[in-house]
Amino acid sequence: MNADLKPGRQVVLIVDDSPDTLALIGGLLQPEYQIKVATSGEQALLVAVTDPPDLILLDVTMPGMGGHQTCRRLKANVRTAAIPVIFLTARCDAQHELLGFELGAADYIVKPFSPVILLARVRAQLALKAMSDLLRDQNVHLEHEVAHRLIEIEAERDATLLALASLAERDVEACDHGRRAQHYVRALAERLRLAPRFASRLSDDYIARLSKAVPLHDLGKAGIPDAILLKPGRLTEEEFASVRAHTTRGYEALEQAERALELPGEFFGLAKEVVLSHHEKWDGSGYPQGLVAEAIPLGARLMALADVYDALTSRRIYKERTPHEAAVDIIVGGRGVHFDPDILDAFVDIQDEFLDIALRFPDGTTAAGVRVR
Template sequence: MATGFKHTVLLVDDAPENIELIGGLLSLHYRVKVASSGERALKMLSSGDPPDLILLDVVMPGISGWDVCRAIKAQPHLQHIPVIFLTARADMKDEREGLELGAVDYITKPISPPILMARVATHVQLKQARDLLRDNNAYLTAEVKRRTAEISALQDVTVVALASLAETRDNETGNHIRRTQLYIEALVTALRPHPKFADFLTEDEAAIIVRAAPLHDIGKVGIPDRILLKPGRLDPDEFEIMKTHTRLGHDALVRAEQAMPFKSRFLREARDIALSHHERWDGKGYPDGLAGDRIPVSARLMAVADVYDALISKRCYKEAMPQSTALEIIAQGAGTHFDPDIAAAFLSISDKAARIAATFVDP
């Protein structure tokens, strides 16, 4: 026992002679609290620091030791305290009932002092070990959560930095990557209850898609300046080169995925978005002419977000459209350009999309 520190034992017994005997034995090594009834014991346990162990008589006036034990084990902040029953009942049935209620031991009266002291010491030490293990587990859980949050934050910063590489090459996109990410966040929230998407858009999967969204145009780093920065519409040959940004982004992310020792759901969604966000629901998009449900869900989400943002943004070759006009185009494109359910969901969050656009407006 550590010098200067004593574990606390709560003795619950209505017989003064038992209190005197047991209390006297325990007080040599422990701080002893006494309750002469079950009601008094529960009142003491409801306030102040809980004891390290409870010695509990079974037969007492008022509520029995069984009921006191049930009440203790029903309370989360008390249920970890070991309970040892003290009783004159020596029947095996009574002992089994006490243990089934959650007691750790069962000592019959008359008390044998050596047995009492040995069992109390054993269960106090076991509780101390359990408390230490629980504290360590709580610390480790908190530490894992903290480090996971740090890694997640680092990944988010890295994603934004990589996406910004493409953005700096096309100085007209401004806050495009942030706006489209927030459109998608609002979209997946609206779509998660939808029967068509509920199984796929789990909370984890939705969060991954939102985090991967900024990488949709990462392939633009491979497009020549003469095309990427052309102050006007592209001619057909130039547009064919521009379309390769989808494949360039996809291939770069695939190489990153192959370099990892495990499968990455994040990189899977990122490469799907980069490759397929210009596919159309009717199969007339690029680069692979995918149609309908063959287009990854994440890419279908980005298709709507990307087109909407392009429509309401000013470009060197066009003025920004009013939101009402942009929403009409989204509605008209449902079932041809866009997944009709995703287009409908976007229209339902149009007010939120407008607030996002206004908050992250280009300089």
């Protein structure tokens, strides 16, 4: 006795092996609700999974699969677990009633039942179900809105970081340099994480944050006069000292931003490491602190190699590009001197990937950058 389903009406599935009970309850509920029926637990499961109703009235004692087992199966299935179940039974002892609630039943009605009471309890459960569905839909909508806004915020942040880096470079090449460096560092990190020694440190989250911090590595160059930064000839010692100071100036700028925003966190910490220490060298001959080996933060060590490769293979206002093969030879010569040996080995393994990145993000006419001596 499945009534013609009408859009917008809540659906009640009545499960009972007695035709008289099905007819009685169906006739009582049909004026207000859409009715489906099943004469066994097996049939009830099939109907409920295929097209979940809003409420199930479930007889406890039936041939084959009884009501308790049917309820247990319903609650174990993700498609039917949230459907409220009202048990119908001729047994009224507390033990069986408690078992029904432990199985997840929403209510328990004893036969013979009062039609008025049954209808009232059905209405109450369906009202709760409707409210629950409304709250769930609102939560899903809110989650989608929040996720969409977070994507927008992240995109805005990334664009701001690239724009800030570009202003620091004061050159049309800056965005290309920043994007290449991001890809170089990510490629190195992905390769290096295959080594057990680095696997735990180079998590997906760490690599993502490092990649976003990379474009800020030369932030401090915003304080270098154009006459020095864009000088085509050789720099004096005084001028080169001004260039070297970009590491500490960039670090101090991020420190001020972190304090002003009152947002200390892993991103600022990682960005400050990269900005301050990407010119440190493995043997301690770098600047500004003369750090040695693993005292140099990992992100800065990765950035150091990426930055040198990009400086070599990109045209600068004071030099032409160095071919990829020659650049690789120069960098390999810095193993254990300029560069972390493990990072250098990872670079050698993926040098073709570096070349591919360089070709995908080519220079324009000039590219200002920190000079390599």
